[in-house]
Amino acid sequence: MAEVKTYQQDLSRVADLLPNLSGNILITGSTGLIGGCLVDLLMRHSHCNVYALGRNSQRAAKRFGVYHDDSRFHFLQHDICLPLDTDLDFDYIIHAASNASPNFFQQQPVEVMRSNIEGLCHLVEYGLQHKMRRMVYVSSGEIYGECNDSIFTESASGYIDILSPRACYPSSKRAAETLCAAYCQEYGSDIVIARPCHTYGPFFTESDNRVYAQFIRNVLNGEDIVMKSLGQQYRSWIYVVDCAAALLLLLEKGKRGEAYNIANEESNITIRQLAEKTAAIAGRKVVMDITDGGNTTPISRAIFSTVKLESLGWHPLFTIDEGLRHTIEAMR
Numbered sequence: 001m002a003e004v005k006t007y008q009q010d011l012s013r014v015a016d017l018l019p020n021l022s023g024n025i026l027i028t029g030s031t032g033l034i035g036g037c038l039v040d041l042l043m044r045h046s047h048c049n050v051y052a053l054g055r056n057s058q059r060a061a062k063r064f065g066v067y068h069d070d071s072r073f074h075f076l077q078h079d080i081c082l083p084l085d086t087d088l089d090f091d092y093i094i095h096a097a098s099n100a101s102p103n104f105f106q107q108q109p110v111e112v113m114r115s116n117i118e119g120l121c122h123l124v125e126y127g128l129q130h131k132m133r134r135m136v137y138v139s140s141g142e143i144y145g146e147c148n149d150s151i152f153t154e155s156a157s158g159y160i161d162i163l164s165p166r167a168c169y170p171s172s173k174r175a176a177e178t179l180c181a182a183y184c185q186e187y188g189s190d191i192v193i194a195r196p197c198h199t200y201g202p203f204f205t206e207s208d209n210r211v212y213a214q215f216i217r218n219v220l221n222g223e224d225i226v227m228k229s230l231g232q233q234y235r236s237w238i239y240v241v242d243c244a245a246a247l248l249l250l251l252e253k254g255k256r257g258e259a260y261n262i263a264n265e266e267s268n269i270t271i272r273q274l275a276e277k278t279a280a281i282a283g284r285k286v287v288m289d290i291t292d293g294g295n296t297t298p299i300s301r302a303i304f305s306t307v308k309l310e311s312l313g314w315h316p317l318f319t320i321d322e323g324l325r326h327t328i329e330a331m332r
Contacts, residue, residue, distance in 0.1 A: 007202055007241075007330040008044075011037075013317055014245040015045040019252035023133075026051045026090040028080055028123065029097030031059045033204045034138060034196070037244040038094055043067055051090065053097070055079050063203060080119035081111075089131045092251055095123055096138040100169070103209045109168035116172035117179065124183050124191070134190040136251050137180050139259070141197045141236070142170040146299055153305045154195070154259045177259065184257040192254035194247055197263035197304045200323065201240025202330035212237075215275055219282035220331060226287045231272030236263040236304040239323030242316040246309060253312045260312075263304035267320040274320075281325050 018041065025042060029035035030052030042050045053076045054060050060075045067073035078084065080097050097119060099105075099112050120137065127135060145158035160167050160174075183189040200212040218225045246262045254260060269277075275286045306314075318326075 006326045010239075010241045010318065010326055011041055011044055014041070014241055017245050017314065018045055018248050020046075021092065021248070021251070022047045023091035024049045024051060024089060025092040025094070026053060026076075028053045028093070028095050028119070029138075030054045030075075031056060031063050031205065032096060032100075033201055033208070033240055034199060034243055034247070035094075035096040036063055036203050037201060037240045038096065038247060039064065039067075039073075041241075041244050041248065043070065043073060048072070048092075049074065051076055051088065053078050053080070059205070080122060081115050083122050084126045087130075090127065091131070091133045093123055093127055093132060093135040094138065094247055094251065095120060095135060096247075098138070098140075098169075098173075100140070101205075101208045101210060103207070105166050105169050109165040112168045113172040116169075116176050120176045120179055124179075124189055128187055128189065132190075134192065134251060134256075136247055136254070137176065137191055137193050138247065139177050139193050139195050140170065140173045141195050141261070141263075141302055141304060142299070143174045143177065143195065144302065145170060148301070151303050151305050152261065154261060154308055181257055190256050192250045192256065193259035194250055194254075195259055195261050195304075196243050197236035197238055197261070197302065199238050199240050199243045200327060201243075202327045211271055212274060212278075215278040216328060216331065219278055219284050219328065222284075224284045224287050225275045225279050226289050227272065227275055228289060228291075229271075230288075230290065231270055231275060233271050233299065234268065234301045234303065235271065235274075236265070236302060237267040237269065237274070237320055238262060238264045238316065239318040239320070239326075242318055242323075246314050249312060249314050250309075260309045261304040261306050262309060263306050264316040264318075264320070265304070265306055266316075267323075268303055269320065277321060277324055278328070281328055
């Protein structure tokens with residue numbers, strides 16, 4: 001229990017930064033990394049009725065068992081590719097549902113695109129009919145594409161190879177952001193867009209094959225981390241508790257129709273450095289096994305400016321060393 005308590009203490013550390021929300025709030029993608037953390041924060045530090053939406057009831061029962069007897073918690077089993085089949089009024093929606101794991105980009109690019117675009121339409125249309133006050137759409141820093149050596153501000157737009165099936169994710173996220181802007185203009189919707197950088201933390205799903213998840217699985221299994229590339233890709237990273245706190249702040253203070261980066265500017269490191277930090281925490285080592293020519297990731301550098309978000313009074317609380325250590329401890 002001591003290991004999980006560390007994550008719970010992290011939730012308490014950001015509590016003072018959270019808005020005083022009440023009413024009904026819907027969290028889509030609730031069993032995912034970011035969605036699950038949002039549910040935890042809201043259940044511990046708000047007065048909202050929390051509606052956690054997801055496709056997998058068994059995963060939800062395992063992830064949210066602690067809230068089983070809490071009258072404020074409700075799980076809705078649903079696929080956002082279909083219209084919502086309830087008649088509840090949601091004051092707020094945080095739309096965090098998306099297949100963000102690279103294996104889905106290769107195996108189901110059509111489904112990735114359709115869920116990102118159709119899912120957003122279903123939710124906004126529902127909100128327009130059911131008294132939604134505001135939505136935060138969780139987009140992705142991948143929408144920036146390859147911007148050479150520049151730092152990503154919210155006005156940046158880099159190159160994406162639109163004919164690559166791998167573009168299913170960033171291209172559909174870009175389209176979804178434009179849909180948000182269109183709904184704001186044409187129908188008067190109140191939507192704020194969030195662009196998280198690479199986010200890590202505990203309780204990621206078993207299908208998540210992003211590098212941080214693979215590294216953590218390795219060390220938890222008592223294995224060394226085997227690098228298949230030089231790991232020179234340079235990234236902004238953020239601990240999921242900081243990310244979830246930022247999303248709730250945007251729900252309160254973000255400007256309608258605008259986008260905000262979410263990142264920790266002091267957690268900019270290469271994937272190789274991420275592997276080394278993760279291995280060191282668990283007393284393991286990094287082993288290089290490059291047999292295919294190394295790095296094939298299309299984005300070599302993804303560094304985010306957070307000046308716009310910080311202007312709302314937000315700042316991250318956790319270093320990458322703290323976040324990685326607490327992630328590993330929680331999942332033990």
